[in-house]
Amino acid sequence: MMQVSNPLLSVAHLSMRFGGLVAVDDLSFDVGRGDITALIGPNGAGKTTVFNCLTGFYKPSQGRIALSHATSAARDIDVLTTSGQRHTRDVFLLERMADFEITRTARVARTFQNIRLFSGMTVLENLIVAQHLTLMRASGVGGLLGLLGAKSYRDAERAAIARAQHWLERINLVDRADDPAGDLPYGDQRRLEIARAMCTNPILLCLDEPAAGLNPRESAQLTQLLRSIRDEDGTSILLIEHDMSVVMDISDHIIVLDYGAKIADGTPQSIRSDPKVIAAYLGVADEEEVRAVSQEISTGLAP
Amino acid sequence: MDVFLQQLVNGLTLGSIYGLIAIGYTMVFGIIGMVNFAHGDVFMLSAMIALILYMALTMFLGLSSLPLIFILVLVGTMVITGLWNWTIERVAYRPLRGSFRLAPLISAIGMSIFLSNLVQIVQGPRNKAAPEFLSGLFHFGPAGADVTVSLKQILIMCVTLSLLGLFWFIVQKTALGRAQRACAQDQRMAALLGIDVDRTISLTFVIGAALAAVAGVLFMIYYGVVNFSDGFIPGVKAFTAAVLGGIGSLPGAVLGGLLIGLIETFWAAYFSSDYKDVAAFSILAITLIFMPSGLLGRPDVEKV
Amino acid sequence: MWKRCEAMTRTNLTHALQEALRTALITAGLCFPLLVLRLEQDSSNQLTLQQRWSWLVFAVIGLSVARFVGLVLQDWRARAPRAEKPIAPTRPQLARAVSIFGLIALFAFPLVVLAFLGPSGSLKWINNYGVQILIYVMLGWGLNIVVGLAGLLDLGYVAFYAVGAYAYALLSTHFGLSFWLCLPLSGLLAATWGVLLGFPVLRLRGDYLAIVTLAFGEIIRLILINWTDVTNGSAGISSIPRITFFGLPFTAADNGFAATFALEFSPIHRTIFLFYLIACLALLTNFITLRLVRLPVGRAWEALREDEIACRALGLNTTRVKLTAFALGAMFAGFAGAFFAVRQNFVNPDSFTFLESATILAIVVLGGMGSQLGVALAAVVMVGGTEILRELDFLKLIFGVNFDPAQYRMLIFGMAMVAIMIWKPRGLISTRTPSLFLKERKNIAASHVGEGRG
Ligand SMILES: Nc1ncnc2c1ncn2[C@@H]1O[C@H](COP(=O)(O)OP(=O)(O)OP(=O)(O)O)[C@@H](O)[C@H]1O
Numbered sequence A: 001m002m003q004v005s006n007p008l009l010s011v012a013h014l015s016m017r018f019g020g021l022v023a024v025d026d027l028s029f030d031v032g033r034g035d036i037t038a039l040i041g042p043n044g045a046g047k048t049t050v051f052n053c054l055t056g057f058y059k060p061s062q063g064r065i066a067l068s069h070a071t072s073a074a075r076d077i078d079v080l081t082t083s084g085q086r087h088t089r090d091v092f093l094l095e096r097m098a099d100f101e102i103t104r105t106a107r108v109a110r111t112f113q114n115i116r117l118f119s120g121m122t123v124l125e126n127l128i129v130a131q132h133l134t135l136m137r138a139s140g141v142g143g144l145l146g147l148l149g150a151k152s153y154r155d156a157e158r159a160a161i162a163r164a165q166h167w168l169e170r171i172n173l174v175d176r177a178d179d180p181a182g183d184l185p186y187g188d189q190r191r192l193e194i195a196r197a198m199c200t201n202p203i204l205l206c207l208d209e210p211a212a213g214l215n216p217r218e219s220a221q222l223t224q225l226l227r228s229i230r231d232e233d234g235t236s237i238l239l240i241e242h243d244m245s246v247v248m249d250i251s252d253h254i255i256v257l258d259y260g261a262k263i264a265d266g267t268p269q270s271i272r273s274d275p276k277v278i279a280a281y282l283g284v285a286d287e288e289e290v291r292a293v294s295q296e297i298s299t300g301l302a303p
Numbered sequence B: 001m002d003v004f005l006q007q008l009v010n011g012l013t014l015g016s017i018y019g020l021i022a023i024g025y026t027m028v029f030g031i032i033g034m035v036n037f038a039h040g041d042v043f044m045l046s047a048m049i050a051l052i053l054y055m056a057l058t059m060f061l062g063l064s065s066l067p068l069i070f071i072l073v074l075v076g077t078m079v080i081t082g083l084w085n086w087t088i089e090r091v092a093y094r095p096l097r098g099s100f101r102l103a104p105l106i107s108a109i110g111m112s113i114f115l116s117n118l119v120q121i122v123q124g125p126r127n128k129a130a131p132e133f134l135s136g137l138f139h140f141g142p143a144g145a146d147v148t149v150s151l152k153q154i155l156i157m158c159v160t161l162s163l164l165g166l167f168w169f170i171v172q173k174t175a176l177g178r179a180q181r182a183c184a185q186d187q188r189m190a191a192l193l194g195i196d197v198d199r200t201i202s203l204t205f206v207i208g209a210a211l212a213a214v215a216g217v218l219f220m221i222y223y224g225v226v227n228f229s230d231g232f233i234p235g236v237k238a239f240t241a242a243v244l245g246g247i248g249s250l251p252g253a254v255l256g257g258l259l260i261g262l263i264e265t266f267w268a269a270y271f272s273s274d275y276k277d278v279a280a281f282s283i284l285a286i287t288l289i290f291m292p293s294g295l296l297g298r299p300d301v302e303k304v
Numbered sequence C: 001m002w003k004r005c006e007a008m009t010r011t012n013l014t015h016a017l018q019e020a021l022r023t024a025l026i027t028a029g030l031c032f033p034l035l036v037l038r039l040e041q042d043s044s045n046q047l048t049l050q051q052r053w054s055w056l057v058f059a060v061i062g063l064s065v066a067r068f069v070g071l072v073l074q075d076w077r078a079r080a081p082r083a084e085k086p087i088a089p090t091r092p093q094l095a096r097a098v099s100i101f102g103l104i105a106l107f108a109f110p111l112v113v114l115a116f117l118g119p120s121g122s123l124k125w126i127n128n129y130g131v132q133i134l135i136y137v138m139l140g141w142g143l144n145i146v147v148g149l150a151g152l153l154d155l156g157y158v159a160f161y162a163v164g165a166y167a168y169a170l171l172s173t174h175f176g177l178s179f180w181l182c183l184p185l186s187g188l189l190a191a192t193w194g195v196l197l198g199f200p201v202l203r204l205r206g207d208y209l210a211i212v213t214l215a216f217g218e219i220i221r222l223i224l225i226n227w228t229d230v231t232n233g234s235a236g237i238s239s240i241p242r243i244t245f246f247g248l249p250f251t252a253a254d255n256g257f258a259a260t261f262a263l264e265f266s267p268i269h270r271t272i273f274l275f276y277l278i279a280c281l282a283l284l285t286n287f288i289t290l291r292l293v294r295l296p297v298g299r300a301w302e303a304l305r306e307d308e309i310a311c312r313a314l315g316l317n318t319t320r321v322k323l324t325a326f327a328l329g330a331m332f333a334g335f336a337g338a339f340f341a342v343r344q345n346f347v348n349p350d351s352f353t354f355l356e357s358a359t360i361l362a363i364v365v366l367g368g369m370g371s372q373l374g375v376a377l378a379a380v381v382m383v384g385g386t387e388i389l390r391e392l393d394f395l396k397l398i399f400g401v402n403f404d405p406a407q408y409r410m411l412i413f414g415m416a417m418v419a420i421m422i423w424k425p426r427g428l429i430s431t432r433t434p435s436l437f438l439k440e441r442k443n444i445a446a447s448h449v450g451e452g453r454g
């Protein structure tokens, strides 16, 4: 396991069973603060299931998922774990929290493998819904301030639109702000979903196959966007991706899953040459083919 | 003990009728994912048709052999009700297949209103009291108890059991059954594999109606009274039965029907008959809230 | 060229004839026992059968001719050269114009009717058409929040209407509370019920939610029937205090409304007052709803309809979002219920059957989910349309004196529900207006708008 000092997220002994199927099997890993961490593995390895456990959509059968906003000692997490509470101000035990709380208070945002935009709402509205909580607070008790059109509410709405506009500029969609999200081409929808997740102001952004179905130019735009999110917004990224060129290009840290269990964990360099990883992707441990594939991976990567 | 056994028999009789109707709901839901709201009224229609056929056979043709009359009424009602449901599917549901989710539901509610009002107009609003079809009681008493079972009840349970057996055979062993299960899984794929989806769905409606017609004939014989408004409550209860058993599951529908019949009769016997329908509906709500996939249904996983 | 056209017509005609023949056969099969043989109780209460072969003949001829003509027309239309009409989403300006026109028509309606028909002639029109339709408009707008905006299918909406009506009936008869006090109380009570019922059921998805709400609707009705100590059972509660003009009763007495304003007493005053009252209530619900859809609450409802899982991933507490929609919808039904009770000055459980829920739902779906204007139009068409069927007495001239057109009201109502769904499955106005915009407000075509799963 790669040593991550002062991890943002620390997953320990996570297991998820569906009936007899063990989708995630005693998985432990850390996500570094300010890193882009990639979670890779063959189809059905359990990557999406890990995301669903992280973001509260599934209750894990077992395990602890701890997120610490500020630098905190491992002891804080243990104290919280035994206290039976769900979170303190800085430390959050995600497996105990409801999905919406995880986004709200623990500030973990996510996108989905099959895009889930509000396709009958405009691009702008999608970004405004993501700022629901702020606007809700501004609209006062029972929405009264909003109903009466109070100035404080209108200011908040203007700020939300400005924030949305900022993100539209970053994903190059200002011109389509008033079109239904369902009308956008696939690549734009992917980027819009990321922008929408960013509008919730997350500390950790979980992206499920953001490059799936993108052409090379769009992939390049995407990597740029992800880098800027890490560097400018200071949001750490946890990424599931099958496109190895993207993964190797931008990741600081890679975790490899196979059949729900972790088979490798390290820097892109160490993963690239790990025979277990190559075997897992191939499904067999045939020396010949392993060599062929590793060849392919490294030539595909040589820029 | 007497009361208990007696209510058990009564409950099972009523439950057989609910179970037969429930199969129609469960099959249609299984194959096109739609709550066929008009099914209760199809049941009522069949009871009315059964009564008319019975009267016609005895009055115009002067038949007097009970078994012959019963068979003729049963088959005639099944055929005509099947034709009705076939037409309903063709006219009101097929054009809406694959369209907006609520459209078929509204269409089905419209059909339900249409059917009950049609029967009200052509047959009049008053209760139709049928002449006694079959009389005769048996007494039996295990361990000194005295339980009365009428011939009608025996008839109902025998007919239900044998038709369920036949139906089970059709759905499990024939090409139609396979086609049905394929369509339930994935209609597009089934069509690509050469299954005539339209025909399969039509046949599903016909079979559902035929079973509802059996229930209608038995209902007519058992209660001896038919009214145009008799479709709604049994319809909702049969749907409850389908949900309780796990919607989409055929044995579940029968089990659910029997349970609802038992719960209702026991509730009426031991508590109050005023609130027996409240009991049935509460069970529906409680099942759905705590056990949404019913007793025998497959859990409905929410994949993210 | 011409020849080929003719040949085509001939094959099409043959096809239409075949279809008509098929229709005739099927109709004959469907109608054979049901229409031909009528069960009648004779003088000694024995069941007998009457034969009516003419009905069968009419039905068979009617339907097969209709089928034939339909096919021929369809064929003819298909060959007539036709410009492709682009399906443009309705423009916001058009909707605005219709709304303004509707508003003017609404306020002018009783006065115009009164001017033309006089006090006694206009009573029926203002009451049966005006007030009746407006009650349904209000109920439709309330349910629109739940079904149209939040995408939650509620088949037991009438329960909240009943709660409102009984709340007013009981509070006013037992405690002598005035209508103006009872109105908010009824709304609050109905909303409380909405929250209580909503809490356990709102996590159900899809049709299950529909069925549980249907069950709750029936349970409430059955309790109203059976809890005789409080509700007086099926007999209902009568002599509920009538509406007053802010304290002035609408009676011929000296302290009555007519005497105070030096008018000649007429029952129409009360009806007109009721008309404007329900119009204002309905417009208030409309105003609140229209404001709310531009606020975060309303946007959350629509987002929920579009994709519940995405909502949860964005930090929306979907249970709470659903509850607000449910409670608000229930509250509007409660207001409408209180109004219903004061208008009838009598309530009994018969007014709160499933048929009512179905009618209100049909209005929402026919109107176009989420469109306030569409719902209002649908209410006018559906309720007004069925009321009009009471007026067709001239048909007696054609079908004989025993023909009662009113009997066919619900039959036609049911057929209309099916027909309109087939004609416009997404309702009359299916486009969606965005809640805010950056440069330009563009309506969104129905094909993108979600239909909800809950
Ligand atoms: N809700 C569920 N119920 C039952 N089984 C599930 C559920 N969710 C996932 N699984 C199973 O868990 C296993 C892992 O699935 P998961 O979606 O996590 O894989 P993945 O790594 O994301 O694959 P892919 O690269 O194809 O997206 C699969 O066998 C899947 O069928």
Ligand SMILES: [Mg+2]
Residues within 6 Å of the ligand: A047, A048, A049, A113
């Ligand atoms: Mg996946």
